[in-house]
Amino acid sequence: MKKFFLVKFTLFLLLSLNTNAQKSFHISSSDLVKIEQKYGTAGRQKVEDWDSMIESAKNQSILNQLQMVNDFFNKIPYKTDLAHWKKKDYWATPIEFMGTNGGDCEDYAIAKYFSLIKLGVPDSKLRITYVSxxxxNSKYDQAHMVLSYYHKAGGEPVILDNINKSLQPASKRTDLTPVYSFNASGLWQAQTKGETRAGDNNLKSWKDLMNRF
Structure with a gap:
């Protein structure tokens, strides 16, 4: 009986270790340990859930990838920078956003942007867009950020947003007025019709963000 119990326990232990080894597809075990040390088990679990979502999405159509990434991050609670980071403005890395389970509009857009880059979507098809x-039927107006996906250059983008959580073409989002957009390679200024390239992305908040990766 004792021998049978030891065999059964050993099999259970091996299966458990194997299951844990398969949890991470794109993140090293050492990095997961660091994430858990900094953000706790809940933070690590959120990152592992993201990792599994990326793995599930990698062979999907682009529309499904957009939907899966959009839905995943929109489940994270909205929190202002002042309440969450004790700062007036803070652009979190995706790990910080997931690890602390909270952030504001630019954090959603940034996390979606880098997730789609990880899925192989070209940088040229993605823009983080600053909008009004x-x-x-109200005078309410505020600064906001969304992620825009362009299937082809100069075409109408699809908007990934944390306020209106459904994917929609930009023409359907009459509540959004573009001001400027950017990605890793450039900055564009919105015009009455279309947009014009304003140069490289030299935004200070972007540089600070990249230094924390």
Whole structure:
């Protein structure tokens, strides 16, 4: 009986270790340990859930990838920078955003941007877009950020947003007025019709963000 119990326990232990080894597809075990040390088990679990989502999405159509990434991050609670980071403005890395389970509009857009880059979407098809968001039939207006996906250059983008959580073409988002957009390689200024390249991305907040990766 004792021998049978030891065999059974050994098999259980081996299966458990094997299951844990398969949890991470794109993150090293050492990095997961560091994430857990900094953000706790809940933070590590959120990152592992993201890792599994990326693995599941990698062979999907681009539309499904956009949907999966959008849905995953939109489940994270919205928190202002002042309440969450004790700072007026803070652009979190995706790990910081997931690890602390909270962030504001630019954190959603940034996390979605880098997740799609990880899935192989070209940088040229993605823009983090600074917009003015207004509510219908009201004077409410506020600064906001979304992620824009361009299937082809100069085409109409699909908007990934944390306020309106459904994927929609930009023409359907009459509540958003583009101001400027950027990605890793450039900065664009919105015009009445279209946009114009304003040069390289030299935004200070972007540089600070990249230094924390």
């Amino acid at each position: 968001y207004s509510k219908a």
